[in-house]
Amino acid sequence: MKWLLVMAMVSATVLSDLLQSHEMKRAGEQSVSARGLARLLQLIAQRRLLILGVACNAVSFFSFMALVQTEPLSFAVPASSASFVLETVLAKFVLHERIGARRAAGALAVLAGVVLVGG
Amino acid sequence: MTNPTGRSSGVMDGPRQPASATLKTYFVLLLFLALKAAGNSWMAWGMKQIPERMSMNPALYAHAMLNPFVAMGIAALILALLTRMALLSLADLSFVLPVTAIGYVIAVFIGKVSLHETVTRQRWLGTLLIFAGAVVVGTTSRNTTPAAAEDPK
Numbered sequence: 001m002k003w004l005l006v007m008a009m010v011s012a013t014v015l016s017d018l019l020q021s022h023e024m025k026r027a028g029e030q031s032v033s034a035r036g037l038a039r040l041l042q043l044i045a046q047r048r049l050l051i052l053g054v055a056c057n058a059v060s061f062f063s064f065m066a067l068v069q070t071e072p073l074s075f076a077v078p079a080s081s082a083s084f085v086l087e088t089v090l091a092k093f094v095l096h097e098r099i100g101a102r103r104a105a106g107a108l109a110v111l112a113g114v115v116l117v118g119g
Numbered sequence: 120m121t122n123p124t125g126r127s128s129g130v131m132d133g134p135r136q137p138a139s140a141t142l143k144t145y146f147v148l149l150l151f152l153a154l155k156a157a158g159n160s161w162m163a164w165g166m167k168q169i170p171e172r173m174s175m176n177p178a179l180y181a182h183a184m185l186n187p188f189v190a191m192g193i194a195a196l197i198l199a200l201l202t203r204m205a206l207l208s209l210a211d212l213s214f215v216l217p218v219t220a221i222g223y224v225i226a227v228f229i230g231k232v233s234l235h236e237t238v239t240r241q242r243w244l245g246t247l248l249i250f251a252g253a254v255v256v257g258t259t260s261r262n263t264t265p266a267a268a269e270d271p272k
Contacts, residue, residue, distance in 0.1 A: 037198075087212060088213050108252070110217040113248030
């Protein structure tokens, strides 16, 4: 059950973020004013992939909630950081982001930090 | 103040980015971190008051939402989700992921200051690494994909 939850959580997070990032890049720069947030809601309603992304986000959220009720945070947090690695790799190959040496080094430091904080 | 948002789906000219857009990115980042921290704290507080174990049963989740702290937490987390989407419109996913990890640093401080948790040396070291890594990533060019509109799907 524990690993099933982790797998559900990680794959849902990865899919959710890839879909959201892809769609938001397409949508152009958005703002967080009241009007901007309303526009974002409208955008979600109009784009199927964005709806799917938000749905995946919900799956990931509920899996995490269920996971922390039975497992210690020191397991749940590092386990959820698996999505961090997968997403950064997929951001390069699927979203075609350019990940230079500086960004890669920073991301690795963050990853190590997340594991230390959780472990 | 005019808001330069909305229809910038045209061609973006390479790595040069105006300073105002970069400032906006950091502002949206800070807003996201604040909403996420508040949402998580309320949520954690509310969930601790609920006796049942969560399972695949959706009725249990619906019942948990009746707790006011859980409800406030959910509201803040929904706003955080929208704010993060705005952030993803301004910056790469590989930029957003490490810089939003600052949230872990905030969580450690909240645990230390308001819940009086003891923070081990290992955890401080992890916090320091996250912070340093996020700062390094924060200095990279935030958007490396010139208007993804070229992708005909």
